[in-house]
Amino acid sequence: MTRTARLLTLLLAVLLLGAVGTGAVLYAADRSGERDREQAGGPEVRSGSVSLSPPDRRLVLRNLAWGPHRDELATVPADRPDGPRTASGVKCLRFHAAAGTGICLQAEHGALDDTYRAVVLDAQLHEVRRFPAAGIPTRSRVSPSGHLVAWTVFVSGDSYAGTDFSTRTTIVDTRGWAVQDNLETFTIIKDGKPYRAADVNVWGVTFADDGRFYVTVATGGRTYLAQGDLAARTLTTLHPNVECPSLSPDGTRIAYKKRVDGASPDAPWRLYVLDLRTMTENATAEQRNIDDQALWSDDATLVYSLPGDYGADLWTTPADGSGTPQPLTRSALAPAYLG
Amino acid sequence: MYLAESRRGTETAAPAPGTRPGRRAAVPGTVLALGAVSLVTDVSSEMVSAVLPLYVVAGLGLSPLGFGLLDGINNGVGALVRLLGGHLADRGGRGGGHKTVAAVGYGLSALCKPLLLLAHSLPLIGAVLAVDRTGKGLRTAPRDAMIALATEPRHRGRAFGVHRAMDTTGALLGPLAAFAILRATVDGYDAVFAVSGCVAVFGVLVLVLFVPSRASGDAAAAPAPAARPALRDSLALLARPTLRRLTLCAALLGLTTVSDAFLYLLLQRELALPAHLFPLLPLGTAAVFLVLALPMGVLADRIGRRRLFLAGHAALLAGYALVLLPPSGGAVPTAVLVVLLHGTFYATTDGVLAAATAGAVPPEQLGAGQALVGTGQALARFACSLAFGAAWSAWGGRTALEAAAAGLAVSAVAVTLLLRSADRAGADTGTDAGADADPSTEPRSPDPVA
Numbered sequence: 001m002t003r004t005a006r007l008l009t010l011l012l013a014v015l016l017l018g019a020v021g022t023g024a025v026l027y028a029a030d031r032s033g034e035r036d037r038e039q040a041g042g043p044e045v046r047s048g049s050v051s052l053s054p055p056d057r058r059l060v061l062r063n064l065a066w067g068p069h070r071d072e073l074a075t076v077p078a079d080r081p082d083g084p085r086t087a088s089g090v091k092c093l094r095f096h097a098a099a100g101t102g103i104c105l106q107a108e109h110g111a112l113d114d115t116y117r118a119v120v121l122d123a124q125l126h127e128v129r130r131f132p133a134a135g136i137p138t139r140s141r142v143s144p145s146g147h148l149v150a151w152t153v154f155v156s157g158d159s160y161a162g163t164d165f166s167t168r169t170t171i172v173d174t175r176g177w178a179v180q181d182n183l184e185t186f187t188i189i190k191d192g193k194p195y196r197a198a199d200v201n202v203w204g205v206t207f208a209d210d211g212r213f214y215v216t217v218a219t220g221g222r223t224y225l226a227q228g229d230l231a232a233r234t235l236t237t238l239h240p241n242v243e244c245p246s247l248s249p250d251g252t253r254i255a256y257k258k259r260v261d262g263a264s265p266d267a268p269w270r271l272y273v274l275d276l277r278t279m280t281e282n283a284t285a286e287q288r289n290i291d292d293q294a295l296w297s298d299d300a301t302l303v304y305s306l307p308g309d310y311g312a313d314l315w316t317t318p319a320d321g322s323g324t325p326q327p328l329t330r331s332a333l334a335p336a337y338l339g
Numbered sequence: 340m341y342l343a344e345s346r347r348g349t350e351t352a353a354p355a356p357g358t359r360p361g362r363r364a365a366v367p368g369t370v371l372a373l374g375a376v377s378l379v380t381d382v383s384s385e386m387v388s389a390v391l392p393l394y395v396v397a398g399l400g401l402s403p404l405g406f407g408l409l410d411g412i413n414n415g416v417g418a419l420v421r422l423l424g425g426h427l428a429d430r431g432g433r434g435g436g437h438k439t440v441a442a443v444g445y446g447l448s449a450l451c452k453p454l455l456l457l458a459h460s461l462p463l464i465g466a467v468l469a470v471d472r473t474g475k476g477l478r479t480a481p482r483d484a485m486i487a488l489a490t491e492p493r494h495r496g497r498a499f500g501v502h503r504a505m506d507t508t509g510a511l512l513g514p515l516a517a518f519a520i521l522r523a524t525v526d527g528y529d530a531v532f533a534v535s536g537c538v539a540v541f542g543v544l545v546l547v548l549f550v551p552s553r554a555s556g557d558a559a560a561a562p563a564p565a566a567r568p569a570l571r572d573s574l575a576l577l578a579r580p581t582l583r584r585l586t587l588c589a590a591l592l593g594l595t596t597v598s599d600a601f602l603y604l605l606l607q608r609e610l611a612l613p614a615h616l617f618p619l620l621p622l623g624t625a626a627v628f629l630v631l632a633l634p635m636g637v638l639a640d641r642i643g644r645r646r647l648f649l650a651g652h653a654a655l656l657a658g659y660a661l662v663l664l665p666p667s668g669g670a671v672p673t674a675v676l677v678v679l680l681h682g683t684f685y686a687t688t689d690g691v692l693a694a695a696t697a698g699a700v701p702p703e704q705l706g707a708g709q710a711l712v713g714t715g716q717a718l719a720r721f722a723c724s725l726a727f728g729a730a731w732s733a734w735g736g737r738t739a740l741e742a743a744a745a746g747l748a749v750s751a752v753a754v755t756l757l758l759r760s761a762d763r764a765g766a767d768t769g770t771d772a773g774a775d776a777d778p779s780t781e782p783r784s785p786d787p788v789a
Contacts, residue, residue, distance in 0.1 A: 024533030028524035134614030
């Protein structure tokens with residue numbers, strides 16, 4: 001091939017590849033049009049006013065259904081989870097709320113990189129305070145009183161650093177804005193003895209009250225359920241192989257994801273429930289891989305997300321291992337019950 | 340566009356560019372073309388790397404825990420595939436073996452970008468990433484072999500410096516392009532993957548069209564190999580004292596080179612650096628690498644590649660020391676200093692090691708030689724990561740880094756002695772055309788003894 005032929009070939013390729021690339025970008029940019037249209041059979045979403053202290057019992061969730069309100073916080077009546085959603089206009093990647101306090105983890109698109117922030121919202125979804133977050137948001141919880149908020153992000157470098165990960169979990173007291181920036185600095189008590197290791201990762205807080213909480217502690221390649229004491233700054237391990245704990249409303253049981261033997265290493269987690277009085281654990285009827293911090297809709301029922309056509313769908317299953325999993329609502333993530 | 344063929348030496352088996360009398364040595368067109376291929380390919384691959392964690396976690400709602408594990412395994416596989424790539428390239432011989440294997444490697448990775456559009460579950464994404472890594476493993480050794488073959492030995496440091504600078508430019512541009520697309524679109528991960536695929540195909544085309552398949556520079560100097568090297572011959576390379584010493588040195592120092600992720604995390608913790616500055620640490624390292632790659636390559640040609648390789652590790656050791664004993668004056672200036680040292684470490688070791696390796700093997704086994712040293716270093720670093728993680732668990736990150744720093748100091752002394760004994764034995768002139776490489780296949784470096 002002569003030099004001219006090579007240059008012409010390259011020029012042709014540039015034009016062709018450029019057209020394909022431009023087309024892909026334009027298509028994706030234009031998709032807002034498509035995504036602004038609601039999908040047939042999808043949940044109905046209308047914009048409206050959303051309160052975190054509604055007069056009736058409602059479910060708040062991140063609406064993933066296509067339409068103008070995609071990714072916005074939306075509420076539905078708790079007894080009609082498939083009913084019309086009321087969208088708030090506030091977008092969150094992860095969210096949780098209790099007693100009129102919300103914690104919303106958001107992405108902020110920057111010039112070089114996306115950055116993240118945790119925003120505390122009041123009952124009218126107004127920003128009360130914001131905190132920079134060091135990485136991709138994953139878990140968020142509010143204490144039953146609404147006084148404490150907690151969130152976990154994944155801290156990781158870019159490709160130079162590989163995809164090794166480290167988590168960072170923060171608890172903030174909204175009454176005086178005391179910040180526990182990194183729960184890894186708490187004293188860990190493992191098997192009754194103080195334990196020191198710097199490979200500790202902590203994630204997935206679930207609050208018992210404004211002093212006690214439960215959380216995942218990972219160290220030495222294993223994960224543990226730990227009970228945290230905010231005043232004493234301690235994390236006491238209680239039970240092995242527990243991730244993303246979620247405390248039942250009556251405070252007696254923990255729902256969590258357990259890494260089971262023999263499962264695919266990419267999808268090893270099943271939904272289990274641990275009785276804190278007897279420390280016995282039971283599998284739920286859900287046999288699929290669960291990668292979520294479950295939510296208790298009442299003392300008997302668990303809500304969790306599974307991958308779905310528009311990102312994720314919400315499912316429920318009885319906490320006692322009976323019954324079968326049932327779909328709760330489609331195209332939704334990060335649920336919390338209000339009122 | 341960089342035109343490998345814009346020089347006339349290609350068709351006429353003339354001496355390598357830069358060796359023509361009366362002309363200032365330049366970087367051969369082949370190196371610029373390969374640099375362009377790497378730049379373009381790195382734009383493509385870093386576009387994907389930059390958004391993949393976000394896509395996996397926020398877009399697909401999957402867990403990065405399994406993803407991280409998978410990626411680690413894939414990296415290990417990539418290191419082993421590199422050996423295969425180097426060997427296959429050598430087997431293909433001068434008739435274009437290097438280029439063919441490199442093209443297959445670049446092609447495989449290009450194929451993976453559109454496949455990401457179809458993979459929506461973690462196992463599938465993992466499989467696509469594995470193929471991508473295989474492509475990267477295949478192409479690395481033949482590419483470095485081609486750079487070495489196209490360049491006159493005494494300018495190899497410069498050539499690799501230019502290549503690494505271009506490569507890093509791509510790595511810095513990639514995330515920029517990806518986030519620009521994400522901003523311009525609605526959840527445009529598919530657009531990122533599509534554009535990345537187009538860019539990757541463009542890179543393969545530049546390789547196919549503009550990188551000559553026959554390394555002209557030394558074609559005249561070296562006799563055609565009698566037979567294609569067998570796999571045994573590749574391993575027999577380690578019987579060559581110069582290469583064995585180099586592999587040993589690279590592995591020994593690699594064993595005490597803490598992975599970037601650990602270093603950044605420790606830096607952030609020990610200095611209590613604000614968390615939002617964390618993503619800037621790898622960017623800073625890359626920027627310093629980019630700026631210093633060429634000057635350090637030139638310096639390597641002057642003062643000796645092994646010497647500079649060792650000095651680079653001294654910079655790394657100084658970086659460790661700064662993290663362990665930060666001077667008063669604030670976290671940010673200290674972090675800047677550490678990043679400066681860390682980038683300098685890459686600039687003085689990455690391309691420089693490839694240049695040193697090129698001088699330690701006969702031209703017909705350059706692919707296997709590059710692969711051996713590269714894989715030795717990569718596996719050593721992998722072992723270091725495992726050990727460092729264990730030490731971190733047992734004693735804490737600070738102690739682990741102290742141990743790594745002590746290990747690095749000991750390794751550096753050992754490597755210094757190893758290289759000195761080599762000099763004393765007269766087998767090694769301190770530059771890279773070692774005398775224990777067959778003098779008939781490798782021109783002696785005219786450089787003064789380093």
